[in-house]
């Protein structure tokens with residue numbers, strides 16, 4: 067979980083009566099089925115906790131493994147996030163997006179039900195755990211898949227708004243799945259270049275231009291994805307206040323070295339000697355472009371995808 071930034075002006079404070087609509091069709095689960103799937107929300111089934119609430123793994127009666135996100139009833143943003151998840155999942159489905167199975171809004175509960183993604187989030191495979199190190203090729207494949215998922219969202223008129231390494235899940239074959247559409251926005255029309263909106267997202271990943279202008283475009287996702295690329299190569303937190311001041315923000319730190327052509331000095335020690343220089347160069351240049359100050363100077367996700375595929379090609383090229 068990261069610290070969330072939410073400058074909402076229209077949050078609802080009274081959630082005692084959850085008589086909200088679910089605007090789109092999807093399966094509605096009786097609460098009793100979800101209690102059965104998680105042994106009554108037993109802590110043994112807990113797999114994580116985020117801004118929306120606790121996340122449990124569970125098994126439905128037909129054997130389907132699921133992840134349940136149980137909203138905190140006291141969360142004023144919960145209802146909006148709950149509805150946004152429905153909306154986006156009813157509009158979008160793709161191999162690189164987590165599948166949404168259904169929901170439960172019985173009694174005071176707000177529960178979202180997803181496919182269970184076996185290997186958890188990308189961040190835990192990069193740092194802060196004892197999980198085995200991933201190779202450079204594997205990391206590139208994951209970035210490429212996540213970029214495909216985001217490219218699909220953008221071409222469907224959806225801006226994710228909370229791109230980060232904990233919102234990229236890895237399945238049993240390490241295929242990435244983008245998740246968490248609770249903050250996502252749909253673009254109102256094809257001629258529209260931005261959505262004016264409150265600032266929401268996670269510290270360390272927020273596009274500074276969006277922060278200043280409160281105008282959201284798909285290039286804000288591109289910026290956040292650039293932060294993820296830095297995490298992938300450096301294996302450290304996006305924002306780490308315990309580090310010396312010039313290292314606190316991964317973007318400032320990584321781009322300082324990238325601009326000197328010396329990114330290799332700060333890569334994950336597990337990758338030293340294992341990345342071909344031209345592949346690292348292409349990757350560093352791609353991250354740098356994603357992190358450009360102005361959205362207009364950033365590439366589209368389609369271009370990012372192409373560049374990452376090229377970085378993988380350079381890594382795999384046989385001399």
Ligand SMILES: Nc1ncnc2c1ncn2[C@@H]1O[C@H](COP(=O)(O)OP(=O)(O)OP(=O)(O)O)[C@@H](O)[C@H]1O
Nearest residue numbers: 067068114115116117121133180182183186187232
């Ligand atoms: N479908 C899923 N399958 C397996 N694990 C999941 C699934 N969804 C979420 N998780 C796990 O639960 C954790 C918490 O998820 P959640 O989205 O609530 O919070 P977060 O992304 O870590 O932080 P934040 O709420 O600040 O965005 C994730 O990091 C992930 O490890």
Ligand SMILES: [Mg+2]
Nearest residue numbers: 116232233246
């Ligand atoms: Mg998440």
